[in-house]
Amino acid sequence: MSVTAPQGFTAAGVPAGLKGTGDRDIALVVNTGPRQAGAAVFTSNRAVANPIIWSRQAILDGVVSAVVLNSGGANCFTGEQGFQATHATAEAVGTAVGVSTGDVLVCSTGLIGDQLDVAKIEAGVTDAASQLSADGGLAAAEAIMTTDTHAKTVVRETDGYTIGGMAKGAGMLAPGLATMLVVITTDADLDARALDRALRAATRLTFDRLDSDGCMSTNDQVTLLASGASGIVPDESAFTEMLTDVCRDLAGQLQRDAEGASHxxxxxxxxxxxxxxxxxxxxxxxxxxxxxxxxxxxxxxxxxxxxxxxxxxxxxxxxxxxxxxxxxxxxxxxxxxxxxxxxxxxxxxxxxxxxxxxxxxxxxxxxxxxxxxxxxxxxxxxx
Amino acid sequence: MSVTAPQGFTAAGVPAGLKGTGDRDIALVVNTGPRQAGAAVFTSNRAVANPIIWSRQAILDGVVSAVVLNSGGANCFTGEQGFQATHATAEAVGTAVGVSTGDVLVCSTGLIGDQLDVAKIEAGVTDAASQLSADGGLAAAEAIMTTDTHAKTVVRETDGYTIGGMAKGAGMLAPGLATMLVVITTDADLDARALDRALRAATRLTFDRLDSDGCMSTNDQVTLLASGASGIVPDESAFTEMLTDVCRDLAGQLQRDAEGASHxxxxxxxxxxxxxxxxxxxxxxxxxxxxxxxxxxxxxxxxxxxxxxxxxxxxxxxxxxxxxxxxxxxxxxxxxxxxxxxxxxxxxxxxxxxxxxxxxxxxxxxxxxxxxxxxxxxxxxxx
The missing domain is CATH 3.10.20.340 (ArgJ beta chain, C-terminal domain)
Known part of the structure; x- marks a missing residue:
């Protein structure tokens, strides 16, 4: 069940009216602990979206309680008003879930240059928080889809712990990550530094080597969360290997669903x-x-x-x-x-x-x- | 009129059976002097065709008596046999026109990786040499077309001297020149060093800034020939300016005829x-x-x-x-x-x-x- 396969995570995906199609467009993933460690890698594009500006700061202390992701708008090149929309989104999650706003990462995908409707996002976040469950992984994976033809998820288990992941992205895939949103969860017990090392090693060999159309996004983000709920402290190199396998699986799913591709x-x-x-x-x-x-x-x-x-x-x-x-x-x-x-x-x-x-x-x-x-x-x- | 507009040049374009369509596919441009100065710039691709390997050497002494160009085959990645084909082409021109083989530049365009039919080329060169005339510029421009929808030519006159040019290229246009073949002639009286300076200055601002599809060719060559037949020694900066105008005109023609483009x-x-x-x-x-x-x-x-x-x-x-x-x-x-x-x-x-x-x-x-x-x-x- 993607991000909710590991213990210590709940998720939800709801329609908030951002997409205009009535499909799910807000995903929420919450780390219920006991540990709330996180690491993330971001697009290397120098022109980045407001959620990237926010999340790059929020990840600095290595504590991530929740990740909220919206489709239906990239919130990029939307200026001060756009940054306030990202801030309001994180605040809504903090209030609804009962965590610190600064421990909420935000991801957005959709059209560049349009303002998000903050009222719809706040209502959507409240709705998503009320539906959080250990079975919500698939709904969350569906809520981050844009031109994707299907939800992309993966689960791997070994030695008493689990890694689960979801991804979206079917265009603009390029090195430095490009609009690709990925959330990976694990119930292994690892601190933020170890997660960061493992994530950088894994993405370097996988997402960074997926170059569908040479175009680098302004919004890409790959986030790794650890709850420690399994109580297992894994061997770091074995964990990195399994994480790399998870990333490779998701990267392959992105490639096979790339916009309009026939090979x-x-x-x-x-x-x-x-x-x-x-x-x-x-x-x-x-x-x-x-x-x-x-x-x-x-x-x-x-x-x-x-x-x-x-x-x-x-x-x-x-x-x-x-x-x-x-x-x-x-x-x-x-x-x-x-x-x-x-x-x-x-x-x-x-x-x-x-x-x-x-x-x-x-x-x-x-x-x-x-x-x-x-x-x-x-x-x-x-x- | 293209390359034969300036005094001191003859040209021809003939069908030699390389294309398979019966269209003209061998162009010959001859500098009848009194001066036979030349300069050329080449693709910056590190994987270059045999005619580029040949022409880079042949231009070193600044003397160019003739340029022979074929469509219907790029003669690239064709190994030793391909280089011998280029050499044989230059030799055929030398014999037919009565000039030194080492003063003949060769250009090729077409499919990469196929061997040229040397017998057809030799017969075509003989045929072209017999048809050389001061009215042959347009036939030569037609003979270098591949997917071009029309021949590209330009003529400019000032202060008693003339610059004429022909170009082909409708795809693979990119900085560093890419398959773009251009021959520019002038009856101004300039030596090879002055031509080289003027050509580099002009192409830097024109052909090098045309980037139709980001793909760099293995065969691009822009050649400038001066016959001195007008007897006019031009001011170098005025000449460079007019040459730049000629190059800009041809680059614009290439852009407007780029493969499949609608803008x-x-x-x-x-x-x-x-x-x-x-x-x-x-x-x-x-x-x-x-x-x-x-x-x-x-x-x-x-x-x-x-x-x-x-x-x-x-x-x-x-x-x-x-x-x-x-x-x-x-x-x-x-x-x-x-x-x-x-x-x-x-x-x-x-x-x-x-x-x-x-x-x-x-x-x-x-x-x-x-x-x-x-x-x-x-x-x-x-x-």
Missing amino acids: DIAITVTEAASEDDALEVGRSVARNNLFKAAIFGNDPNWGRVLAAIGTTSAEFDPYRVDVSMNGVRVCHAGGPDEPRERVDLSGRECSVLIELHAGTASATILTNDLTHDYVHENSAYSS | DIAITVTEAASEDDALEVGRSVARNNLFKAAIFGNDPNWGRVLAAIGTTSAEFDPYRVDVSMNGVRVCHAGGPDEPRERVDLSGRECSVLIELHAGTASATILTNDLTHDYVHENSAYSS
Whole structure:
């Protein structure tokens, strides 16, 4: 049940009229303890939404009692009035749940530049607080959906403790997190510093390597809460490993539900001189519109892969690079190899293997293709 | 008239069977002197085509007697055999025209990774050489077209000398030049060093600021040839100014014919702390798929503009930025200003003005929107 699977958490998701569709649009997740430790990572965009400005401050003491999330409005570039709306949201949660306002994190998603209706949010928060339950995880996951086609949740258990998570985000996914809202809970007994270390290690390998369309959001936030309710103090590296698995699962769900995509592309760069080089090459290919359009057309156009690699500062010799697509090596040493007709791109999965032959480091970037539906979804509706 | 408008040049464009459509696909431009000075700028992609490898060497002495250009094949990532094809092309020109092979520049455009048919090229070069004339400029401009819908040419005259040019390129346009092939001729009497200075100054402000789809080609080349046939030694700064005007005209033609585009977008960044900052901000917006798709949908989505600015390292405060579209200021000080409904994006022209309020520098980047036709053209056909 997503964020309520671990002990020590209640959640709710209610319609507050922000979306205009009557769907749930306010989610509330409360840590009932005994511990109320939290950690969070935020978008690296320098233009950030008001909830990010608020939450970055609120997380500093490592105490998080509740997270409130709204869809139906990003509350970004809304000035002083917008910041007051975020503050009022946190205050409403503090009052309704009986926690300190400063221990409430706020997340928002939706259209940039519109003011939120604070009265609707306050009523929604009161409603959500009245419905908090240990079964509320799915309702909360539904309330944060925007263009997502389904709620994204995950649960993992081991050694007496549990990690649960929910995520939303189907567009604007990019490194540095981008509009992706994620809440992960655990009943393991860990302090805020340990949570922060684990969360940074996990997101670096997962959400940060999901680059659906190269566009970085103003609102992304991944929050990790620990209640300690299991009484289990986990081995930190084992916990980090399971957390990474949880994040990878959610990142994969985000990729598979990316706006308008028809292919899920995994770009693996091997034999790079450094991990940074592998990442730069992977991202450069993932952001190349000509490559992405070719994959949409089921065209294993390896020339566009090499052209994208050539724009990077990575160490490589174009005439040593090998490129394989779905297991067929179409380019060897910078020249044609197997006939491109042997590559079957008719399925949704597409793997691109780039062997740089410049070292021993590697990395994988997840992305999507560039499709008519992507253009349609992002031109026909404001978001 | 294009490249044959200035005195001292002949040109031809012939079908050699490379394209498969029967259209012209080999262009030849010959400098008949008395001077045979040349300068060229090349793609900054690190993975370059064989003609680029050849031409970079051939230009070193500043002497260029002829330029041969083929469409129907990029001759990129074609290995040793591909380099030999380029060499054979230059040799064929040398023999047919009676000039040194090392004074022949070669340009190619088309699909990456396929070998060229050298026999067809040699026959085509012989044919083109036999048709060289002072009226051949338009035929040459037609022979370099790929997905271009029309030939691009320009002529300017002043103070007794003339500059003429031809260009091709409708996709993969990006800074560092990208597949854009341009040949510019003049009968002014300037040496190779002066040409090089003028060409770098002109392309920096024009072709380098055209970023249609963020994808950098492996084959771009802009070549400037001077015959000295007018006998006029121009003032270098006046020449540079007219050359810049020629380049700007051709860059505008490329933008207006970009693959699948429905809007020509000029992103002007003012009050930046430095020109580099202005360029970084302009390019970041020009490459943001969400912004580009919004413009396709006639949606003046300024939130996506600010989100794109936020990904840069430019000096700015999001809460001081103003954004106007087609003359309507939709964002003031990082918040909503005029209603977005007042912006009319129904025409092809779209101007975006970003006032950073961080300094006094400015720059303009030209780009296009992200459309269904762009996706279609780049997914349905290999290129």
